[in-house]
Amino acid sequence: MKQKSAPKIIDVARVAGVSTATVSRALSKPESVAKSTREAVLAAAAATGYRINVAARNLRSRRTGAVVVLVPNLGNPFFSQILAGIEATLSSKGLSILMVDTMQSGTRLDFIREYVHPSRADGVIVLDGSLPQDLLRPGGENGKQVPVVFACEWHPHEDFPSVRADNGQGARLAIEHLAALGHEKIGYVNGPEANVLSQFRLNATKKALADLGKTVNEHWFLKGDFTLQSGVLAARKWLDMTDRPTALLCANDETAIGLISELHQCGVHVPDELSVVGFDDVDIAQHYIPALTTVWQPRFELGTTVAQMLVDGISQGDLNPDAPVMTLPVKLKVRKSTAAPKPVASKTTAATTAA
Amino acid sequence: MKQKSAPKIIDVARVAGVSTATVSRALSKPESVAKSTREAVLAAAAATGYRINVAARNLRSRRTGAVVVLVPNLGNPFFSQILAGIEATLSSKGLSILMVDTMQSGTRLDFIREYVHPSRADGVIVLDGSLPQDLLRPGGENGKQVPVVFACEWHPHEDFPSVRADNGQGARLAIEHLAALGHEKIGYVNGPEANVLSQFRLNATKKALADLGKTVNEHWFLKGDFTLQSGVLAARKWLDMTDRPTALLCANDETAIGLISELHQCGVHVPDELSVVGFDDVDIAQHYIPALTTVWQPRFELGTTVAQMLVDGISQGDLNPDAPVMTLPVKLKVRKSTAAPKPVASKTTAATTAA
DNA sequence: ACGCTATATGTAATCGATTACAATTGCAAT
């Protein structure tokens, strides 16, 4: 009795004694058919084991039910929680996620370009602020545009809608915290220079320092690239300095952890000899030793928010024209990696004991 | 001159002065058309800005060009590197990734079921060993099956092809290392009981202890669930013990880190008072303080391997019938969280100095 | 010169749903 090939809509129609149009309606807009018919169709669908052919529906209805997510680096745990938020929202709307790692696929931009197209996806979420922008506006002015929204990162000179954390406020809170502890010599370990977040956090840091009347010493501003290793290198540079800052804000938690671990290797204790602040509040941060003082970002919420923004844009047929930029609040989590600076050596020396 | 709607294959055909069949062939199997025609078609495609309609191709060719990846928890960084490996391999084959978080979508199994279907995906990669198996064999014996492969985790009583790390060897190496350091009282902090990895590592741990003639004391075997918090709880349980183990192997790095951080809070020093071994070697592990001794898993390679296995299965039209289980080797990374046990207090006390 | 094969291309059916439009029915208002 079993059919060789998968049941199609016409098989269901036959069993239910209705037309294919009715089956289609009963399944996709149940309220548009009579109750009795709906039940008959549902029963027939169950009886035949019918499963819709997604390609056929997509072709005819000119939708895809999918959203492309362009992630800079899937291996980076920072993005995984944002992805989780995106997934939660999109799956609740019946949309699926096409994931593309722009690092991996980076050698062939054409590969990515293929995804930014109405026949592929109903929308695009970009977590990578450094993609060439022409890639996101395919076909210039003509043809249908796929709605594009940014999360976390963004294009500095473009006006795509975006959701981001309040990076400026985060840097300011961190600097104010260090200043309140009594630090006068405060530095910063940057992320990649090409990255908007790095630059934004860097500028906000300098602004906050200036506003507080603190020295902005370029020697205390170190390069980095968001990796653990760049924290290690920053530690070595700090060790080599003659006039060292007493506190360092890092562009992210990885950098802060690499920094602290290398200092530990070299017998330098945090926060006694240097206060360190991270950025992001990854899960490990509060379980690091010392527990990391850091700027918390609502990562899961960033994901749900950007997904919702895109869903709204898709259903409106177009994105909100005034290119909204949503900025979500951050929080400073004060833990154990920051403390008042050590009293200057030339004065009275009451040796501080380490735990 | 610009057309309102996106150019279709027939527009390209007109410009190139050939039929749609020829255009299709020129684009998908270039070697099957004459060189001159191919060039004309490519030029016409470029001139019109033609982009293929994926839904149409999928419908006709009965393929999807997509692979579904079922991830237990996207927010867990452990999976992100495996995903990166999967992405690298699949994207190089022109396949896209449909990502589904089985935790998020877990409330509705039907939602997941929808993805395990030939019209959705050409294959499925499962990273979650606890999914109901009927979900992965839709339609019982009839109908086309979608190839399914497992990575990391697997179904204990099923014979799907799978790729996994050598968890048994990992546990054995860890126990042998602790034994070699002189530990006699060795415990284990488990992951979720329902998880195959937890159980596998647990059993291998017990076996290794028995083989080495060490005590297997059930009081030293603690429950856990792979989270940082479960490490914290394990630490408290350890503190409450009267007869404490001198070394603990943890089911994963998160647990180990939670454990160490809580002990640190309580003034207990690792490894002086307790040796701790993790499992997985997440990026942070070597930058933790103390640097974590742990079992390294080839996570990226797990991803590339399982993806390759699936790709082979798809192209063969069927998966290797003898349900191959590939086991990738692990390595023990000895760092600073393990040391010889403290000499018994009643004996001579030569206080060991900590770095 | 003839037939045969190999190569290249064209014609049109096909994949399986959605949906515009038409048709039917029931019911209320006139």
Place this chain on the structure above:
DNA sequence: ATTGCAATTGTAATCGATTACATATAGCGT
């Protein structure tokens, strides 16, 4: 009773590519 409207359902065109099959052309051996 007749008309009008709303609610259901059916008929058939349609989405845009792929591909089985048919056809045309060229090269080759005898």
